[in-house]
Amino acid sequence: MAKDIEGAEDSAKDYTDPPPAPLIDAEELTKWSLYRAVIAEFIATLLFLYVTVLTVIGYKHQSDPGLNSTDAGCNGVGVLGIAWAFGGMIFILVYCTAGISGGHINPAVTFGLFLARKVSLVRALLYIVAQCLGAICGVGLVKGFQRAFYVRYGGGANELNDGYSKGTGLAAEIIGTFVLVYTVFSATDPKRNARDSHVPVLAPLPIGFAVFMVHLATIPITGTGINPARSFGAAVIYNQDKAWDDQWIFWVGPFIGAAIAAAYHQYLLRASGAKASGSFRSNA
Secondary structure, X not given: OHHHHHHHHHHHOOOOXXXXXXXXXXHHHHOHHHHHHHHHHHHHHHHHHHHHHHHHHHHHHHOOOOOOOOXXXXXXXXXXXXXXXXXXXXXXXXXXXXXXXXXXOOHHHHHHHHHOOOXXXXXXXXXXXXXXXXXXXXXXXXXXXXXXXXXXXXXXXXXXXXXXXXXXXXXXXXXXXXXXXXXXXXHOOHHHHHHOOOOOOOOHHHXXXXXXXXXXXXXXXXXXOOOHHHHHXXXXXXXXXXXXXXXXXXXXXXXXXXXXXXXXXXXXXXXXXXXXXXXXXXXX
């Protein structure tokens, strides 16, 4: 009887890990599915920046004490609304594009998945380029539609806020991105989906909530980057010294956070370090 129970549990937990993506897969370049995925990443990042930067600028306009002298701080969506805009858009866009491109919409996520051998180097590079171009175009649309407000209210660019050191800003970006990328790995883990099949998980939901919670914590520090494309696109269009001076924080921090999350999930929680390193050697 005990053996029967053990066998039933093992069969219920059966899962199949997808094979590691090759380090360099030139054959991918001949497939339409790759270019369709790249286009999906471009459009998703464009929409993400368009909606979220408009929300930031709209809030700053509505709460401008020069225009609303009475209870200016209570007008607009507030920091909570901004966090909901970022988290909600990630939920929507990951849900829409997950079946096409994986719904990365973030170079840090792509980098973390590349380190875990979920995507090839070719796909990762094309995704990151598409995400950065999409971000630039999305913020460009905002500036085109709201030029006066865009310039007046800082263009939605990420900058280290007064009173915080660069080290604090970097740490905030590392930890915030770790939370996001760790959530991505956990929500898409085939082993967990098989083990906890009695608890349905809609992957975009926890990912969107991770973005929401991180924004609540780090908006006062850096305006919350955790997405190099988001920070880069806003800096390109806004093009002011302060945004460029702090730009390195919004690349170095997220990439370090993504690398730590990938290592933590794959090597510690999944204990797949030997398998991953072996597949790197075999595909080199």
